[in-house]
Amino acid sequence: MKLSLVYEVVRWEEKAIHAAAKKKGIDIQMINIDTLSIDLEQGKLAQFGDIALQRCLSYFKSIHLTAVLESKGIQVVNPFRIASITGNKLYGTLALLKAGVPTPKTMISFTPETALSAIEDLGYPVVLKPTMGSWGRLVASLSDRDAASSVLEDREQMFPIYRVYYLQERVNRPPRDIRGIVIGDQLVAAIYRLSAPNDWKTNTARGGKPQLCPITKELEDICAKAAKAVGGDGLFGVDLMETPNGLVVHEVNNTTEFKNTVPTTGVDIPSLIIEYLQTQKK
Protein backbone atom coordinates (compact mmCIF):
# COMPACT_ATOMS: atom_id res chain seq x y z
CA MET A 1 0.00 0.00 0.00
CA LYS A 2 1.41 3.38 -1.00
CA LEU A 3 0.69 6.54 1.01
CA SER A 4 0.81 10.21 0.15
CA LEU A 5 0.34 13.37 2.17
CA VAL A 6 -1.11 16.39 0.38
CA TYR A 7 -0.25 19.76 1.86
CA GLU A 8 -0.06 23.43 1.07
CA VAL A 9 2.21 24.62 3.86
CA VAL A 10 4.21 22.26 6.05
CA ARG A 11 3.09 22.89 9.62
CA TRP A 12 4.38 21.10 12.71
CA GLU A 13 1.75 18.42 12.10
CA GLU A 14 2.75 17.55 8.52
CA LYS A 15 6.41 17.41 9.47
CA ALA A 16 5.64 15.17 12.46
CA ILE A 17 3.51 12.80 10.36
CA HIS A 18 6.29 12.61 7.76
CA ALA A 19 8.84 11.87 10.51
CA ALA A 20 6.58 9.22 12.08
CA ALA A 21 6.25 7.43 8.75
CA LYS A 22 9.99 7.57 8.18
CA LYS A 23 10.62 6.15 11.65
CA LYS A 24 8.36 3.21 10.83
CA GLY A 25 10.16 2.66 7.54
CA ILE A 26 7.13 3.73 5.55
CA ASP A 27 7.55 5.82 2.44
CA ILE A 28 4.98 8.61 2.37
CA GLN A 29 4.99 10.77 -0.74
CA MET A 30 4.78 14.49 0.20
CA ILE A 31 2.79 16.40 -2.44
CA ASN A 32 2.46 20.19 -2.43
CA ILE A 33 -0.95 21.05 -3.88
CA ASP A 34 0.48 24.23 -5.38
CA THR A 35 2.69 22.18 -7.72
CA LEU A 36 -0.24 20.27 -9.25
CA SER A 37 -1.92 20.62 -12.60
CA ILE A 38 -4.24 17.69 -13.24
CA ASP A 39 -5.84 16.66 -16.51
CA LEU A 40 -9.23 15.36 -15.41
CA GLU A 41 -9.26 12.83 -18.24
CA GLN A 42 -5.97 11.38 -17.04
CA GLY A 43 -6.60 7.79 -16.02
CA LYS A 44 -4.36 7.27 -13.05
CA LEU A 45 -2.61 9.56 -10.63
CA ALA A 46 0.11 7.19 -9.51
CA GLN A 47 2.05 9.69 -7.41
CA PHE A 48 -0.76 9.76 -4.82
CA GLY A 49 -0.50 6.02 -4.21
CA ASP A 50 -3.46 4.13 -2.80
CA ILE A 51 -4.31 6.43 0.10
CA ALA A 52 -3.87 10.18 0.31
CA LEU A 53 -3.86 11.98 3.64
CA GLN A 54 -5.47 15.35 3.00
CA ARG A 55 -3.70 18.07 5.02
CA CYS A 56 -4.15 21.23 2.93
CA LEU A 57 -4.58 24.47 4.84
CA SER A 58 -7.00 25.89 2.30
CA TYR A 59 -10.40 24.29 2.66
CA PHE A 60 -11.49 25.19 -0.87
CA LYS A 61 -8.36 23.76 -2.45
CA SER A 62 -8.51 20.61 -0.34
CA ILE A 63 -12.16 19.76 -0.99
CA HIS A 64 -11.72 20.19 -4.74
CA LEU A 65 -8.59 18.06 -4.86
CA THR A 66 -10.26 15.40 -2.71
CA ALA A 67 -13.11 15.20 -5.22
CA VAL A 68 -10.62 14.71 -8.07
CA LEU A 69 -8.59 12.06 -6.24
CA GLU A 70 -11.64 10.06 -5.24
CA SER A 71 -12.88 10.13 -8.83
CA LYS A 72 -9.59 8.43 -9.78
CA GLY A 73 -10.07 5.67 -7.22
CA ILE A 74 -7.68 7.04 -4.60
CA GLN A 75 -8.88 6.76 -1.03
CA VAL A 76 -8.65 10.10 0.74
CA VAL A 77 -8.54 10.60 4.50
CA ASN A 78 -10.81 12.30 5.32
CA PRO A 79 -13.09 11.47 2.39
CA PHE A 80 -15.18 14.02 0.52
CA ARG A 81 -18.40 12.96 2.26
CA ILE A 82 -16.86 13.84 5.65
CA ALA A 83 -14.91 16.92 4.53
CA SER A 84 -17.97 18.47 2.91
CA ILE A 85 -19.87 18.27 6.21
CA THR A 86 -17.10 19.21 8.62
CA GLY A 87 -15.95 22.10 6.43
CA ASN A 88 -19.20 23.94 7.03
CA LYS A 89 -20.40 24.75 10.54
CA LEU A 90 -24.07 24.65 9.53
CA TYR A 91 -23.78 21.23 7.88
CA GLY A 92 -21.87 20.01 10.93
CA THR A 93 -24.52 21.27 13.32
CA LEU A 94 -27.28 19.66 11.26
CA ALA A 95 -25.42 16.32 11.38
CA LEU A 96 -24.92 16.59 15.15
CA LEU A 97 -28.59 17.42 15.70
CA LYS A 98 -29.71 14.54 13.50
CA ALA A 99 -27.57 12.13 15.50
CA GLY A 100 -28.80 13.49 18.83
CA VAL A 101 -25.40 14.85 19.88
CA PRO A 102 -25.82 17.72 22.39
CA THR A 103 -24.84 20.98 20.68
CA PRO A 104 -25.42 24.67 21.49
CA LYS A 105 -28.74 26.15 20.39
CA THR A 106 -28.22 27.51 16.87
CA MET A 107 -30.28 29.63 14.48
CA ILE A 108 -29.71 30.54 10.85
CA SER A 109 -30.85 33.72 9.05
CA PHE A 110 -30.18 35.32 5.71
CA THR A 111 -30.76 39.03 6.20
CA PRO A 112 -29.62 41.49 8.90
CA GLU A 113 -33.25 42.04 9.94
CA THR A 114 -34.09 38.36 10.44
CA ALA A 115 -30.66 37.81 12.03
CA LEU A 116 -31.37 40.56 14.57
CA SER A 117 -34.70 38.98 15.36
CA ALA A 118 -33.03 35.56 15.80
CA ILE A 119 -30.37 37.10 18.05
CA GLU A 120 -33.06 38.56 20.29
CA ASP A 121 -34.86 35.20 20.37
CA LEU A 122 -31.61 33.53 21.50
CA GLY A 123 -30.94 36.31 24.04
CA TYR A 124 -27.71 38.30 24.46
CA PRO A 125 -24.87 37.49 24.33
CA VAL A 126 -24.98 35.60 21.04
CA VAL A 127 -22.09 34.23 18.99
CA LEU A 128 -22.06 34.95 15.25
CA LYS A 129 -19.82 32.64 13.21
CA PRO A 130 -19.04 32.36 9.51
CA THR A 131 -20.27 28.95 8.31
CA MET A 132 -16.83 28.39 6.78
CA GLY A 133 -13.64 29.37 8.52
CA SER A 134 -11.32 28.40 11.28
CA TRP A 135 -9.08 29.54 14.12
CA GLY A 136 -11.83 31.81 15.47
CA ARG A 137 -11.61 34.09 12.46
CA LEU A 138 -14.52 36.59 12.31
CA VAL A 139 -16.29 34.87 15.20
CA ALA A 140 -18.07 37.65 17.08
CA SER A 141 -19.69 37.77 20.49
CA LEU A 142 -22.66 40.13 20.27
CA SER A 143 -23.40 41.55 23.69
CA ASP A 144 -26.26 43.92 22.90
CA ARG A 145 -28.43 45.29 20.08
CA ASP A 146 -25.98 48.04 19.14
CA ALA A 147 -23.10 45.60 18.77
CA ALA A 148 -25.28 43.16 16.83
CA SER A 149 -26.56 45.82 14.41
CA SER A 150 -23.04 47.13 13.78
CA VAL A 151 -21.52 43.70 13.07
CA LEU A 152 -24.44 42.69 10.84
CA GLU A 153 -24.04 45.92 8.86
CA ASP A 154 -20.34 45.13 8.37
CA ARG A 155 -21.13 41.59 7.25
CA GLU A 156 -23.45 42.90 4.56
CA GLN A 157 -20.43 44.48 2.85
CA MET A 158 -18.52 41.22 2.77
CA PHE A 159 -18.33 38.16 0.52
CA PRO A 160 -21.73 36.38 0.25
CA ILE A 161 -20.78 33.47 2.54
CA TYR A 162 -20.52 35.99 5.40
CA ARG A 163 -24.13 37.06 4.76
CA VAL A 164 -25.35 33.66 5.90
CA TYR A 165 -25.91 34.32 9.59
CA TYR A 166 -25.08 31.32 11.74
CA LEU A 167 -26.02 32.35 15.27
CA GLN A 168 -25.40 30.41 18.43
CA GLU A 169 -26.22 30.88 22.09
CA ARG A 170 -23.12 31.87 24.06
CA VAL A 171 -22.85 28.90 26.34
CA ASN A 172 -22.29 29.43 30.05
CA ARG A 173 -18.94 27.66 30.32
CA PRO A 174 -15.68 28.00 32.23
CA PRO A 175 -12.99 30.04 30.41
CA ARG A 176 -11.93 26.99 28.47
CA ASP A 177 -13.19 24.40 26.03
CA ILE A 178 -12.05 20.88 25.15
CA ARG A 179 -10.37 19.57 22.01
CA GLY A 180 -10.60 15.81 21.58
CA ILE A 181 -8.57 14.00 18.91
CA VAL A 182 -10.46 11.07 17.40
CA ILE A 183 -8.70 8.53 15.19
CA GLY A 184 -11.05 6.06 13.49
CA ASP A 185 -13.79 6.03 16.11
CA GLN A 186 -11.56 6.25 19.17
CA LEU A 187 -10.78 9.30 21.31
CA VAL A 188 -6.99 9.11 21.72
CA ALA A 189 -6.15 12.41 23.44
CA ALA A 190 -7.81 15.51 24.83
CA ILE A 191 -6.77 18.94 26.01
CA TYR A 192 -8.46 21.88 27.64
CA ARG A 193 -7.91 25.09 25.72
CA LEU A 194 -7.80 28.00 28.14
CA SER A 195 -8.76 31.43 26.84
CA ALA A 196 -5.90 33.87 26.48
CA PRO A 197 -6.06 36.86 28.87
CA ASN A 198 -8.62 39.43 27.69
CA ASP A 199 -10.00 37.11 25.01
CA TRP A 200 -13.14 35.00 25.31
CA LYS A 201 -12.06 32.73 22.45
CA THR A 202 -10.10 29.59 23.26
CA ASN A 203 -8.44 28.81 19.91
CA THR A 204 -4.80 27.99 20.49
CA ALA A 205 -4.10 29.75 17.16
CA ARG A 206 -5.20 32.92 19.01
CA GLY A 207 -3.15 32.35 22.13
CA GLY A 208 -5.35 29.86 24.01
CA LYS A 209 -3.26 27.74 26.37
CA PRO A 210 -3.37 23.92 26.31
CA GLN A 211 -3.80 21.86 29.47
CA LEU A 212 -4.20 18.10 29.91
CA CYS A 213 -7.82 16.98 29.92
CA PRO A 214 -8.58 13.57 31.44
CA ILE A 215 -10.40 11.15 29.15
CA THR A 216 -13.64 10.18 30.84
CA LYS A 217 -16.26 7.72 29.64
CA GLU A 218 -18.61 10.66 28.98
CA LEU A 219 -15.98 12.42 26.86
CA GLU A 220 -15.12 9.24 24.96
CA ASP A 221 -18.75 8.50 24.19
CA ILE A 222 -19.72 11.97 23.03
CA CYS A 223 -16.59 12.35 20.85
CA ALA A 224 -17.21 8.98 19.19
CA LYS A 225 -20.85 9.90 18.63
CA ALA A 226 -19.89 13.29 17.16
CA ALA A 227 -17.37 11.69 14.78
CA LYS A 228 -19.95 9.15 13.70
CA ALA A 229 -22.51 11.93 13.17
CA VAL A 230 -20.34 13.64 10.54
CA GLY A 231 -19.53 10.43 8.70
CA GLY A 232 -17.39 8.36 11.07
CA ASP A 233 -14.12 6.47 10.60
CA GLY A 234 -11.66 9.27 9.94
CA LEU A 235 -9.42 11.78 11.69
CA PHE A 236 -11.21 14.43 13.72
CA GLY A 237 -10.71 17.25 16.17
CA VAL A 238 -13.87 17.44 18.25
CA ASP A 239 -14.50 20.71 20.08
CA LEU A 240 -16.64 20.61 23.19
CA MET A 241 -17.79 22.89 25.98
CA GLU A 242 -18.65 22.11 29.57
CA THR A 243 -22.10 23.37 30.52
CA PRO A 244 -24.06 23.01 33.75
CA ASN A 245 -26.03 20.27 31.94
CA GLY A 246 -23.03 18.32 30.63
CA LEU A 247 -20.83 18.40 27.56
CA VAL A 248 -21.92 19.92 24.25
CA VAL A 249 -20.12 19.61 20.92
CA HIS A 250 -19.85 22.86 18.99
CA GLU A 251 -17.68 21.68 16.10
CA VAL A 252 -15.95 18.71 14.51
CA ASN A 253 -12.78 19.67 12.63
CA ASN A 254 -11.61 17.89 9.51
CA THR A 255 -7.86 18.46 9.18
CA THR A 256 -7.25 18.81 12.86
CA GLU A 257 -4.11 20.37 14.29
CA PHE A 258 -2.39 18.71 17.26
CA LYS A 259 0.94 20.44 17.84
CA ASN A 260 -0.25 21.49 21.30
CA THR A 261 -2.01 18.21 22.09
CA VAL A 262 1.06 15.99 21.57
CA PRO A 263 3.37 17.67 24.14
CA THR A 264 0.50 18.28 26.57
CA THR A 265 -0.79 14.70 26.58
CA GLY A 266 2.31 12.73 25.59
CA VAL A 267 0.22 10.85 23.02
CA ASP A 268 2.11 10.19 19.79
CA ILE A 269 -0.70 11.28 17.47
CA PRO A 270 1.46 11.34 14.30
CA SER A 271 2.35 7.64 14.77
CA LEU A 272 -1.27 6.76 15.51
CA ILE A 273 -2.29 8.48 12.26
CA ILE A 274 0.23 6.44 10.27
CA GLU A 275 -0.99 3.24 11.98
CA TYR A 276 -4.57 4.20 11.19
CA LEU A 277 -3.73 4.76 7.51
CA GLN A 278 -2.10 1.33 7.41
CA THR A 279 -5.33 -0.27 8.60
CA GLN A 280 -7.25 1.18 5.68
CA LYS A 281 -8.00 -1.53 3.17
CA LYS A 282 -6.96 -0.97 -0.37
Added chain:
Amino acid sequence: MKCLECDGDVKIPEDVLDGEIVSCIDCGTSYEIFRDKSGSVQIKPAKVEGEDWGE
Protein backbone atom coordinates in the same frame (compact mmCIF):
# COMPACT_ATOMS: atom_id res chain seq x y z
CA MET B 1 20.38 31.72 3.77
CA LYS B 2 20.03 35.49 3.96
CA CYS B 3 16.80 37.31 4.76
CA LEU B 4 15.42 39.14 1.72
CA GLU B 5 14.30 42.01 3.97
CA CYS B 6 17.15 42.68 6.41
CA ASP B 7 19.97 40.41 5.24
CA GLY B 8 19.88 38.63 8.59
CA ASP B 9 20.30 34.88 8.96
CA VAL B 10 17.51 32.48 8.04
CA LYS B 11 18.39 29.09 9.51
CA ILE B 12 17.35 26.10 7.45
CA PRO B 13 16.88 22.87 9.42
CA GLU B 14 18.70 19.83 8.02
CA ASP B 15 15.44 17.89 7.67
CA VAL B 16 13.59 20.78 6.03
CA LEU B 17 10.67 19.94 3.74
CA ASP B 18 9.33 21.86 0.75
CA GLY B 19 6.49 24.09 1.94
CA GLU B 20 7.90 24.47 5.44
CA ILE B 21 7.92 27.93 6.99
CA VAL B 22 11.17 29.34 8.36
CA SER B 23 11.81 32.78 9.87
CA CYS B 24 14.58 35.32 9.94
CA ILE B 25 16.11 35.31 13.41
CA ASP B 26 16.68 39.08 13.24
CA CYS B 27 13.50 40.61 11.83
CA GLY B 28 11.05 37.69 12.06
CA THR B 29 10.02 37.74 8.40
CA SER B 30 8.59 34.36 7.42
CA TYR B 31 9.66 32.41 4.37
CA GLU B 32 8.44 29.29 2.62
CA ILE B 33 10.95 26.68 1.51
CA PHE B 34 10.99 25.51 -2.09
CA ARG B 35 13.47 23.81 -4.37
CA ASP B 36 14.70 25.29 -7.62
CA LYS B 37 15.17 23.30 -10.83
CA SER B 38 18.54 22.04 -9.65
CA GLY B 39 16.99 20.74 -6.43
CA SER B 40 18.63 23.36 -4.20
CA VAL B 41 16.70 24.67 -1.22
CA GLN B 42 15.50 28.24 -1.70
CA ILE B 43 13.24 30.62 0.19
CA LYS B 44 10.35 32.81 -0.94
CA PRO B 45 8.05 35.10 1.05
CA ALA B 46 5.53 33.02 3.02
CA LYS B 47 1.90 33.13 1.98
CA VAL B 48 -0.52 35.39 3.80
CA GLU B 49 -3.18 33.51 5.78
CA GLY B 50 -6.14 32.75 3.53
CA GLU B 51 -9.77 33.25 4.55
CA ASP B 52 -10.34 29.50 4.18
CA TRP B 53 -7.21 28.38 5.99
CA GLY B 54 -7.57 26.24 9.04
CA GLU B 55 -8.71 22.95 10.43
